[in-house]
Amino acid sequence: MASEPLVSIENLTVQFRTDRGWATATESVSFDIGDGDCLGVVGESGSGKSVTALSILRLHARGTSRFNSGTIRYDGRDLLRASERDMRAIRGRDIAMVFQDPMSSLNPVLTICDQISETLMLHRGLSRIEARKRAIELLDLVRIADAARRVDEYPHRFSGGMRQRVMIAIAIACRPRLLIADEPTTALDVTIQAQILELLRDLRTELNMAVMLISHDLGVIAEFARRVVVMYAGRVVEDAPVDVLFRKAMHPYTEGLMASMPALDGPVRRLYSIPGRIPDINEQVAGCRFSPRCGHAEAVCLTAMPDLVPVSPDHRVRCAPRTRTTGAG
Amino acid sequence: MTDVVIAAPILAPRKRFQLIRRLLAHRSFRIGIVLVTVLAIAAILAPLTGIEPSAMRVRFRFRPPSPEFLMGSDNFGRDILTRVLYGARVSLWIGLVVALLSGIVGAVIGVFAAQFRAFDAPVMRLMDAMMSFPAILLALGITAALGPRMESVIIALSVAYVPAGVRIVRASALVVRELDYVQAARIAGASNARIMFHHILPNSFGPLLVHMTFVFAYSILAEAALSFLGVGVQPPTPSWGNIIAEGRDFATEAWWIMVFPGIGISLAALGLNLLGDGLRDVLDPRLKGA
Amino acid sequence: MIGRLLLFKLLQAVPVILIVSVLAFLLMSLLPGDPAVIIAGEGATAEAIETVRRGLGLDQPFHIQLGRWFARLAEGNFGASLMLNQSVLSAMGERLPVTLSLAGLSLAITLPIGIFAGSIAAYYRQSWIDSLVMTVALLGVSIPGFWIAIVAVILFSVTLGWLPSSGYVPMSQDAVQWFRALIMPAAMLSLFQIGFLARMTRSAMLDVLSQDFIRTARSKGLSEWKTVGKHAFRNALIMVITTMGILVSTAIGGSVVIEQVFALPGIGRLVVQGILARDYPLVQGVMLIYGFAFVIINLTVDVLYTFADPRVRYD
Numbered sequence: 001m002a003s004e005p006l007v008s009i010e011n012l013t014v015q016f017r018t019d020r021g022w023a024t025a026t027e028s029v030s031f032d033i034g035d036g037d038c039l040g041v042v043g044e045s046g047s048g049k050s051v052t053a054l055s056i057l058r059l060h061a062r063g064t065s066r067f068n069s070g071t072i073r074y075d076g077r078d079l080l081r082a083s084e085r086d087m088r089a090i091r092g093r094d095i096a097m098v099f100q101d102p103m104s105s106l107n108p109v110l111t112i113c114d115q116i117s118e119t120l121m122l123h124r125g126l127s128r129i130e131a132r133k134r135a136i137e138l139l140d141l142v143r144i145a146d147a148a149r150r151v152d153e154y155p156h157r158f159s160g161g162m163r164q165r166v167m168i169a170i171a172i173a174c175r176p177r178l179l180i181a182d183e184p185t186t187a188l189d190v191t192i193q194a195q196i197l198e199l200l201r202d203l204r205t206e207l208n209m210a211v212m213l214i215s216h217d218l219g220v221i222a223e224f225a226r227r228v229v230v231m232y233a234g235r236v237v238e239d240a241p242v243d244v245l246f247r248k249a250m251h252p253y254t255e256g257l258m259a260s261m262p263a264l265d266g267p268v269r270r271l272y273s274i275p276g277r278i279p280d281i282n283e284q285v286a287g288c289r290f291s292p293r294c295g296h297a298e299a300v301c302l303t304a305m306p307d308l309v310p311v312s313p314d315h316r317v318r319c320a321p322r323t324r325t326t327g328a329g
Numbered sequence: 330m331t332d333v334v335i336a337a338p339i340l341a342p343r344k345r346f347q348l349i350r351r352l353l354a355h356r357s358f359r360i361g362i363v364l365v366t367v368l369a370i371a372a373i374l375a376p377l378t379g380i381e382p383s384a385m386r387v388r389f390r391f392r393p394p395s396p397e398f399l400m401g402s403d404n405f406g407r408d409i410l411t412r413v414l415y416g417a418r419v420s421l422w423i424g425l426v427v428a429l430l431s432g433i434v435g436a437v438i439g440v441f442a443a444q445f446r447a448f449d450a451p452v453m454r455l456m457d458a459m460m461s462f463p464a465i466l467l468a469l470g471i472t473a474a475l476g477p478r479m480e481s482v483i484i485a486l487s488v489a490y491v492p493a494g495v496r497i498v499r500a501s502a503l504v505v506r507e508l509d510y511v512q513a514a515r516i517a518g519a520s521n522a523r524i525m526f527h528h529i530l531p532n533s534f535g536p537l538l539v540h541m542t543f544v545f546a547y548s549i550l551a552e553a554a555l556s557f558l559g560v561g562v563q564p565p566t567p568s569w570g571n572i573i574a575e576g577r578d579f580a581t582e583a584w585w586i587m588v589f590p591g592i593g594i595s596l597a598a599l600g601l602n603l604l605g606d607g608l609r610d611v612l613d614p615r616l617k618g619a
Numbered sequence: 620m621i622g623r624l625l626l627f628k629l630l631q632a633v634p635v636i637l638i639v640s641v642l643a644f645l646l647m648s649l650l651p652g653d654p655a656v657i658i659a660g661e662g663a664t665a666e667a668i669e670t671v672r673r674g675l676g677l678d679q680p681f682h683i684q685l686g687r688w689f690a691r692l693a694e695g696n697f698g699a700s701l702m703l704n705q706s707v708l709s710a711m712g713e714r715l716p717v718t719l720s721l722a723g724l725s726l727a728i729t730l731p732i733g734i735f736a737g738s739i740a741a742y743y744r745q746s747w748i749d750s751l752v753m754t755v756a757l758l759g760v761s762i763p764g765f766w767i768a769i770v771a772v773i774l775f776s777v778t779l780g781w782l783p784s785s786g787y788v789p790m791s792q793d794a795v796q797w798f799r800a801l802i803m804p805a806a807m808l809s810l811f812q813i814g815f816l817a818r819m820t821r822s823a824m825l826d827v828l829s830q831d832f833i834r835t836a837r838s839k840g841l842s843e844w845k846t847v848g849k850h851a852f853r854n855a856l857i858m859v860i861t862t863m864g865i866l867v868s869t870a871i872g873g874s875v876v877i878e879q880v881f882a883l884p885g886i887g888r889l890v891v892q893g894i895l896a897r898d899y900p901l902v903q904g905v906m907l908i909y910g911f912a913f914v915i916i917n918l919t920v921d922v923l924y925t926f927a928d929p930r931v932r933y934d
Contacts, residue, residue, distance in 0.1 A: 104831040454631070602760060
């Protein structure tokens with residue numbers, strides 16, 4: 001982490017318009033993505049991980065959300081304050097995104113060729129013919145057989161896994177420096193999941209790009225990421241290299257997540273599940289937002305929101321009792 | 330999405346109450362229901378003007394709107410306000426009966442078509458054929474055949490709007506009959522009649538109600554057009570359409586004769602369209618905001 | 620695949636055309652009075668009436684009459700008009716250009732305005748633009764066309780003297796006068812259509828704009844214009860195409876009334892005259908033509924739809 005990070009999110013607070021006024025989706029989220037990094041963001045649905053990802057590209061539905069505070073620094077600029085024109089130049093060229101549901105993420109009435117070429121013609125200035133050639137190469141790259149023929153087909157002729165490959169081909173078309181993959185395998189079969197993850201891993205090395213993988217599945221993250229950010233109820237609760245996290249997770253929520261993972265090498269046992277549920281976006285919880293579900297909650301947890309405290313140079317935790325005993329902070 | 334639509338009409342009483350609350354919270358619905366209610370009350374209270382709608386008073390010919398004649402008077406000295414109010418009775422009544430009649434007949438045919446597959450193709454081709462004529466033209470032909478009377482207009486418009494109702498009910502019936510609990514009822518030995526009237530019909534009610542509200546509005550417009558063409562309600566019985574037709578000849582000298590009934594039609598159709606929009610948004614969340 | 624689909628649609632249209640023919644025939648037997656009496660003319664003897672009746676085959680049982688009706692149709696023989704002293708076919712032929720001009724011009728006004736207004740309302744949903752467009756559209760579908768047409772005549776023809784209040788000039792004779800004669804009727808006819816189409820387009824567009832692939836398009840860095848104009852619009856257009864049948868149907872239906880207001884010598888005015896004069900063969904013929912026209916229109920819409928939506932084209 002000596003060099004300047006590629007993307008640096010600091011103190012990001014995003015709110016959404018609901019029937020009962022503005023509700024906070026993420027609060028004071030801060031983390032960095034290094035150049036060529038391989039970051040995993042994990043958390044339950046509603047933890048704010050997708051909101052954070054969409055904030056990087058400012059892709060929230062118009063008029064329904066607002067940024068209350070924070071900066072997202074990329075290439076010397078604050079993306080939250082960049083003009084829409086600058087953002088359009090960054091989207092698809094510098095930072096690209098793959099979404100959760102491949103069945104609905106492709107336009108049903110345009111050919112695959114059209115949907116891949118679009119980005120190339122826009123950002124790379126390729127002609128239609130050049131773009132088509134490149135589109136076929138990209139389909140090859142994401143391992144779609146018979147690319148030259150299939151490039152002219154429409155999305156409904158592709159299976160879910162194939163469509164996700166097409167989405168990845170679109171995303172990497174301009175060789176972005178950061179690829180954000182928001183639950184890219186959640187909607188797919190288990191065997192297809194593994195293939196897509198492998199593809200992402202290979203492409204990352206091949207194209208030397210940073211990948212931010214978002215998942216609710218710690219198993220997927222463990223397999224893929226080098227660093228993990230754990231989010232809960234709109235906040236980062238732990239941030240550590242993947243081996244550190246698996247060796248000595250410090251936040252009770254992270255521990256809970258690990259305990260609820262099936263162990264492949266251990267004895268078959270009943271899976272653990274964290275009691276309770278994530279608080280509703282409109283719910284106000286005093287103190288640590290995890291405290292109602294935490295088995296280790298103390299008096300201090302119920303009154304004050306703990307800070308995200310570094311316990312070692314590359315390990316940060318948001319838990320008052322745990323960080324106090326280590327003497328850090 | 331689909332199951333929300335389908336479940337809506339058969340909710341528990343408390344949920345039904347919530348449905349009414351959501352309707353009343355809908356701006357279009359509120360404006361619509363106020364407009365329609367005001368017009369209906371005005372129509373019911375028509376005799377309060379104390380004037381016979383067809384009373385001719387030659388002394389008062391072509392009076393422009395004034396405190397004495399709020400909407401003026403026509404070539405026979407008849408009071409336009411009174412005629413517009415009595416006309417509202419005729420026009421609203423025709424609209425209401427056509428909406429109910431075409432809705433009920435459409436529902437019955439639609440459910441039968443969905444339930445008995447042998448019935449389906451011939452019935453639907455017949456409906457296609459009927460829909461091949463513009464509604465106004467079909468109604469024109471039928472009123473001409475039956476003679477220009479209010480009953481003919483009602484029958485003609487009902488026939489013209491049945492096919493659309495059949496399609497709507499059949500479409501939702503085809504969805505409902507495949508639902509698990511309907512299949513379960515069938516396996517449990519429920520009779521065709523029970524499935525039709527207990528499961529399919531109540532669940533098609535939402536879309537049908539929305540459709541009937543729009544038919545109500547269309548019928549008021551169509552009645553006016555038929556009367557204007559001379560095959561609708563015949564004078565001296567006032568209907569909004571025939572007041573306009575009669576006033577047309579004097580449109581330049583006495584604009585008020587034809588302007589006020591036209592406003593009446595527009596307000597009624599507007600109110601019903603708003604009502605329909607509100608019902609659709611609440612009963613069919615899939616089209617929310619549409 | 621596409622061929623088979625079209626063949627299926629075509630086969631489905633055959634029974635519809637047959638039923639349309641029978642309906643048109645039934646309408647004649649439904650009409651009040653005895654056709655033979657009317658055709659024979661006033662003061663005709665019972666003998667003369669009987670001759671006419673036999674001549675028309677009205678003394679035959681129903682199924683024989685129906686059979687003859689089809690046989691005549693197969694020859695393209697629609698019979699002779701009672702009031703016009705010419706064949707039904709030539710009477711319709713003379714008036715068809717007027718109605719086609721009116722409906723065509725009306726659609727040419729309706730399509731761009733309706734689709735644009737609906738799209739812009741959806742894009743700026745819940746803004747003042749949306750409220751304005753939707754209020755105007757609602758008025759369009761609520762105000763009776765013939766009434767606003769009369770008001771327009773008083774305003775633009777009688778008071779301002781800008782446009783003729785009635786009559787028709789063939790395009791081949793004078794294109795400018797043709798346009799001047801038709802623009803007001805067509806515009807009045809379009810009010811309902813524009814309202815209807817704008818409401819449909821808005822709802823289709825809102826549906827599309829909330830889809831995931833719109834976010835994908837934005838994530839590529841496409842401009843709003845490309846995102847909405849290309850990605851959203853093409854999808855919304857498919858839904859709009861399905862409403863084209865209703866649109867053309869209401870345009871033709873509305874033309875019946877509008878032709879009456881502006882005294883345009885079109886098919887609609889012809890059929891109204893025919894009904895009032897109990898000209899059975901004429902009414903029958905016109906109804907049949909309308910029926911056929913709509914079967915063809917619906918087929919065309921199906922074909923367009925098939926070409927617009929790749930999912931239908933292949934599956």
